[in-house]
Amino acid sequence: MTNIRTVLVIGSGAMGSQIAMVCANAGLTVTCTDLDQSALDRAESMLRARMDSTVAKGRMTAEQRDAAFERLTLTTDRDSAARTADLVIEAAVEKLVVKRSLFAELADLAPESAILASNSSSFVPSSMASAVTHPGRFCNIHFFNPALVMKCVEVVRGPETTDDTMVAATAFVEEIGKIPVVLEKEIPGFVANRILGAVRDEALHLLEGGYADVEAIDTACRTALGYPMGPFELMDLTGIDIGYLVKKQRFAESGDPKDQPADTVTRLVERGDLGRKTGRGWYIYSDSGEKQGINQL
Structure with missing residues (x-):
């Protein structure tokens, strides 16, 4: 080589x-x-x-x-x-x-x-x-x-x-x-994103179940688990549409309803609220990229 x-x-x-x-x-x-x-x-x-x-x-x-x-x-x-x-x-x-x-x-x-x-x-x-x-x-x-x-x-x-x-x-x-x-062996999501995906899915479960809001979940992950940013902040950084497309593809392959994108994720993507790159995602951002508040779902 x-x-x-x-x-x-x-x-x-x-x-x-x-x-x-x-x-x-x-x-x-x-x-x-x-x-x-x-x-x-x-x-x-x-x-x-x-x-x-x-x-x-x-x-x-x-x-x-x-x-x-x-x-x-x-x-x-x-x-x-x-x-x-x-x-x-x-x-x-x-x-x-x-x-x-x-x-x-x-x-x-x-x-x-x-x-x-x-x-x-x-x-x-x-x-x-x-x-x-x-x-x-x-x-x-x-x-x-x-x-x-x-x-x-x-x-x-x-x-x-x-x-x-x-x-x-x-x-x-x-x-x-x-x-x-x-x-040495392939698996969808590899190592880091499979672990991140499990955290993201649980965060969405807690949000959609009404247990805690976006900011509370992100705060818990930063202050209790030592994460540099919470799962919703991370989704906004990487692009909500990226995770959405991954889930859509995985569901197309598996047919397992658990692999479908979360309802709140789908709603944001359909609205074009894709995270920092669009100024709105889970949070609302200023032109300089500073968080201005939580986006209403």
């Missing part, structure tokens, strides 16, 4: 753009692509603001920041970057049909030695690897939000993933300064 020096990230949303920046900060040559130029422009603006803040806090020099941006290209030209990539990381919308279509195309474009990886935690490697040639080079490399800060990265083996792929993917995670958590 080739040494990973050139990375292609598909998707310039919050996760994709930050994954790309992490790689560039680590000295790798990175391309981040998106179908929409305006999305790339927003991503660049966000990254520059974050990196300027990092410099202001003394965590890196201005020269290091500028060198990292020199190694990062944001473009709509996905195909050219794919042809020279050692590693492709997909961070597109959480819809399996979209991911499978993307990987089928990427498998024909990228070198046979390239690793193909998804950032998804909801879809296991086998659900996507079957769409590509040489499925042995496929795995999940799952970052956590915000990727520029969070240290954990889950590296997940599918049934056909080769040892070489796992070794190279794990070494890549270490090289970019993250801590790999290796799963």
Whole structure:
């Protein structure tokens, strides 16, 4: 397996753009692509603001920041970057049909030695690897939000993933300064999100049963359990629609009513209240991202 020096990230949303920046900060040559130029422009603006803040806090020099941006290209030209990539990381919308279509195309474009990886935690490697040639080079490399800060990265083996792929993917995670958590067997949600999911589901049960409100549950998790933020605050940060789509997909696969999205989650998604990115989720946010109060369900 080739040494990973050139990375292609598909998707310039919050996760994709930050994954790309992490790689560039680590000295790798990175391309981040998106179908929409305006999305790339927003991503660049966000990254520059974050990196300027990092410099202001003394965590890196201005020269290091500028060198990292020199190694990062944001473009709509996905195909050219794919042809020279050692590693492709997909961070597109959480819809399996979209991911499978993307990987089928990427498998024909990228070198046979390239690793193909998804950032998804909801879809296991086998659900996507079957769409590509040489499925042995496929795995999940799952970052956590915000990727520029969070240290954990889950590296997940599918049934056909080769040892070489796992070794190279794990070494890549270490090289970019993250801590790999290796799963030798796939399971939806992997490790961290399965545990978080159990906490989230219980929080929703307590809310919908009328036992406690959003703020009380979040406060209990922060002050009694030591969580940096409560489950509702976390859903607002990551996007309420992300968890909703995961639940919809899981229910479609299992048919188990317990796997359906909670009624309150469905209500928020249908209203377009998706968390911090829309200014409203479980909480209401100011333009600067400060909490202003609890959103009425």
